[in-house]
Amino acid sequence: MKIILLSMFSVPTGHVKVAEVMQQKIKDKHPDAEVKIVDFLSFSNQWLENAVSGFYLKWIKAFPESYKRFYAQLMMSEEYTGMLKSFSVFSIYFEMKLKKLLEEESPSHIICTHSFPSRILGKLKKKSPSFVPKTVNVYTDFFINGVWDKKNIDYHMVPSSEAKDELIGQYSISSDRIFNTGVPVSNIYKDGKPVKSKTAVSGRKHLLVAGGNNGLCVLNEFMMNPSGTEHFKYTVLCGHNRELFDQLSGIPNIIPLMYIEDREELNAIYDSVDAIITKPGGVTITEVLNKRIPIFIHDYLPGQEEVNLEFLKEKKLVYLLNSEDPLEIITNVLKDKREMNDYLVRLQQYLSSISTCVDESLSTLLKVNQEDALVKPSLNNAGVTKTIFN
Template sequence: MTQKKILLLSVSAGAGHMRAAEAIRAHAGADVLAIHLDVMNFVTAGFRKLYTDFYIALVNKAPTLWGYLYQASNDAPPDSSMQRLRRGVERLNTRALLKEITAFKPDAIVCTHFLPAEILSRSLRKQELHCPVWVQVTDFDLHRMWVHEHMSGYFAANEEVAFRMRACGIGAGQIHVTGIPIMPAFGQAHERAACARAFGLDPQRTTILLMGGGAGLGSLEMIAARLLALDGTFQLVVLAGKNAQALAALQALAARHPGRLLAQGFTDQVERLMACADLVVTKPGGLTTSECLAMGLPMIVNSPIPGQEERNADFLLEQGVALKAFDAVTLEYRIRHLLDQPAKLADMAAKARALGRPGAARQVLQRVLGDTPA
């Protein structure tokens, strides 16, 4: 049997787009050759620096400005001079990507970022590309930059995003409400007691998982110290990622609070740590929050950046699966509130589980393969 060739295109401006593509690729069987490319590996150095480094610096150091640009670019007419200039710059800097696509000869393409979708829309219009192109939106919101002509279909996180797609002129038959793709591990059953023992945690104790600080909350060490000063016997797990300095500070703090704090660096076992947790404190990225929902975990979302994270937070709050903390004092209050009301925490967990879509990546791949000629 000839393998079907699926090309997944993402952009390393934030990790979520990449993780969504990897989640779809993880569901490919032996009859599918699924390749994932980061568009930033096929652009000029200057364009890469502008597109990724500038974006990351902006959301970290000037979030209010980013929020303005997010809304302004959403409201700008597609045929405005600024939009035409932007698209022209993109075309000049992405020729290597088009050559790579031509060489691979995919049967279908799935874009988990709007940039490749925009580039390929032009190629489809000019009949330089002859395979279907699909778009996976990775937030609980829809920005106009995701919407392009000649796409074969769109995958939406929920019914509201699908509604917004139709309002932007996308045909109802092109829209599929699948959820946001996450890795298979987040859809599997993990036995809490076994996972807890593997990490040296007590499965009987309330466990809070802290996955990110920054913005108005302060450093991870500061947040952890503040939470450990609260009354109660809960355990705290803090993920420092690749931040070696934060990890060292957290490990020193853990030594002063034996049995109460587990400090972790980069790990590929996030789903097993989530299985130990009763509550997650996290930034409201589309992928991370989708993982929490699949695991049935209530959230406190902290300091969302204006734009897509703010919209994600709004959705989660409206659904009753999260509270929001905009500074360290609010975070302390929210945690005290939930620890004092276990029934409230249990209700949030049940609602999160009901909202979770652990099979999103599989559904996306099945739809793409089903609509791809043999």
């Protein structure tokens, strides 16, 4: 058995983290399987990958409204607008690259954790009636954007019941091809305990500040506020932002950390904090939801994080901070026992709506080429059950 995981960039984005999680889960259950993560853009053209990944963040920082319009027109549209038609010309080049990869590797399964390789894979599969590998989309946000190929992909691991209903209702995809797993994260984060204060003897609340891999969301102003130092201490995930790390180093109430690869280490940090201030990225939010940590959103990137935020707001799974007095909001929420209990109820309702275990779903999908019947796992109060679909 040979599985190719198609991500997009070589930099550690959420799409890459999910690919790594999927790779580990496959190897845990199938140690003899050959599992390879391919950064699709860098595989296709290393220079292009470097240019696109660098330009992407600069564009968002410098012209957020422009990027927001681009995302709405291209990423959220199923129709071939003028922009999407122009973009599709380049897909021929990427189809050739992907075809070459598949001829060289001859995988039994292809799993996409990014919408762009999914789109290219779907085009290639549509043109090849005898296409052998089974294909899977693994969605890494709380919604499905318009670039993902839906109809030509065999199976879908979706983030929510709403996403499953969308695939069934709008794209006529059979429900037995859809697994409502939530955004896949490591099992190490699945041992969330009920929300309780982890405040040290000093009486200060411990807040985790996460800004994504590039340290984009950092609240220097209020972290260094005199009243903040009295009531809070901070651990700041700086990602690969060395300038930010150096800036925060040496400040008594702040512990800055560079990018953390070790999941055990990150899990220990999650266990030590009272709340997190972060952006609404699909992977980080899912990890924290499983840890039952109160989530405060102060900022977000235009595009996918903005759409994620709407989903999270509707479910009341996050608290929004304003720029006037974010510390007061955090203090009031954390000390309100009734609100914390209500938050736990809402959180549990969401987690309970995830009807399928990632590990069991993955095991099922990897057996598809070996069995005529699809054995589909589901979760109920008694645990994991299996239902056979012919």
